Amino acid sequence: MPIDGLLVATRFGLYADLAALAGLPLFWWSMRKGTGAEARGILAVLAFGGIAFSALWLLASAAAMAGTSLFASDWSVVDILLRETMIGPLLGVRAVALLLILVLLLVSRRADGPPVTIALLATVAAATLAWSGHAGATEGVAGTVHRAADVLHILAASAWVGALLALLTRIFCSASDVQETEQTALMLHRFSLFGTLFVITLIVSGAINSVMIVGFANLPLLLHSLYGWLLLAKIALFGGMLILAAANRWRLTPALTRAANSGDLAPAQARLRMSLTFETIMALGILALVAALGTLDPLGG
Structure with missing residues (x-):
């Protein structure tokens, strides 16, 4: 199709x-x-x-x-x-x-x-x-479960996208302000706690959605459809976002905190800015793939 x-x-x-x-x-x-x-x-x-x-x-x-x-x-x-x-x-x-x-x-x-x-x-x-999308076409109890999972998926994804946009704006706007940079680092740390819940929600709800759309027995057939290849691309981008989010949490945010204390902000900000930019681009790529996936027959070739 x-x-x-x-x-x-x-x-x-x-x-x-x-x-x-x-x-x-x-x-x-x-x-x-x-x-x-x-x-x-x-x-x-x-x-x-x-x-x-x-x-x-x-x-x-x-x-x-x-x-x-x-x-x-x-x-x-x-x-x-x-x-x-x-x-x-x-x-x-x-x-x-x-x-x-x-x-x-x-x-x-x-x-x-x-x-x-x-x-x-x-x-x-x-x-x-x-x-x-596909959840809207599912009927009965299965439809209710499918749409509930889809709503959770949408809200978790939205929260992640909103956080990326807000944090990216802050890191660009606090280039030379030590106090603003410290607040940004604190916000990044706080967000990491919510981010764990978002990731768990996205993985669980995404798995439920996939099974509901094609059926567990038909999952291998996705490898032979355009829908399946786009879904794999979405999973790959999601994996890339997880890697960047982990780097932000465990390496770049602590480095930003140390830089704020020492006053040498530029290198740490540049690395975090690049990481958040790529993570945001990946998020937009996932939204584009989701937009395409909702128009396709999962097993339609």
Whole structure:
């Protein structure tokens, strides 16, 4: 089965946007950090982006079904998707969550308050992605288990992506500030504790998803399908992220702490900056692969 590039592109944009929207406030909340004006502006852009990418994904899905272009949509197909499939309800829930985030960002007077409510609404918006792929098509009790595992997978991945974006921003913005660098090192240390839970959740939920999608007996057949090869690429990137995360935890973060104490920040910051950059690139690569995997028949060749 060929990959529909337009559909994959809209899915990737949607996944990346909602992962950042859910992950950033979760990270700030876990670090007991407030949301200043700049952070709130970023969240507002991401919430608008979630609405826009959702609309584009709907149109791209309709175009893929009807065999038309994105800008010449068959509106009867759009109507069918909204009325007769789970796409309508999930887009409704997502839209409500994203609009509430925008309202909270506009009317809240606590500009530096903890983003707990925003984090909860953003996780709801991200969780709706579980109904837009293979998990959404699974029925009965198996479907409930599959979607629960997918929701956990999505939220753990979002938390990791949000942490990477926040930490990468901090390491770039604290180039010559010793106190900021010490705080960054402390945040990296704290995140490593959460990161262990994220990794366990991703491995367990990912294994459940794979078995639910193809069946345990059919797992060897994945080696003969495009889906299987892309899944292996995803696992390889995940393994690369684990290696970099371990290096950050056990080598680069302690080195950054020592550098902050000695005042020689540049070398340690450069190494950590490069590691976080590559880890973020790998995370985006995984999101792109997930966007493609959701459009393919796992055993379709």
